[in-house]
Amino acid sequence: MKESGTAGKVVKPLMVVFVVLIIAAASLSAYFMWNGTDVVNWGKRLPVVSYFFAGSKEPEEQTLSSAQSLATKQKERIDGLQQKLAAKQEEINQLKSEVERLEAKSEQKEPTSTTDAASKSKGFDEVSKIYGDMAPDDAASIISEMKNSDAVQVLSRMKPDALALILAEMKPKRAAKLTLLLANES
Secondary structure, three states: OOOOHHHHHHHHHHHHHHHHHHHHHHHHHHHHHHOOOOHHHHHHOOHHHHHHOHHHOOOHHHHHHHHHHHHHHHHHHHHHHHHHHHHHHHHHHHHHHHHHHHHHHHHHHHHHHHHHHHHHHHHHHHHHHHHHHOOHHHHHHHHHOOOHHHHHHHHHOOOHHHHHHHHHHOOHHHHHHHHHHHHHHO
């Protein structure tokens, strides 16, 4: 069947253009859907396409209720965060009071420490007198076994003559170490 002259020449190119446009639109839609774009909702905003989807618009009441629902969820989240904040603030206050209590307890112990230091000093004085009265070799062997700090405390309270005799009885390395410590203490 052969079409008449001018009408056939015009309809064929229009059909080709129309088919190409349909294929292009379908291809673009498939591409955008593949990339995660919501093509249907995007198309509803176009005036020509929205005419075809006129019955499927979301009512304003539904939008309002979803907004209210979102607001309620946000308010609940804020309330939860405020409760957590209040709990953390209470924990901070408890820790501050614990620190203050420990500081006060520490301050109460300091005067006792001074008393303890005085009694300890008196104890070293007595021990120093005892070792000074001992035979130098016996005192040297006992003092050599002490910690450096205690040995220095004892030796520093001795008379120079007794100290010299005791150091002479010690091993040279130990005597040298204690002599340096005694010199640094003075």
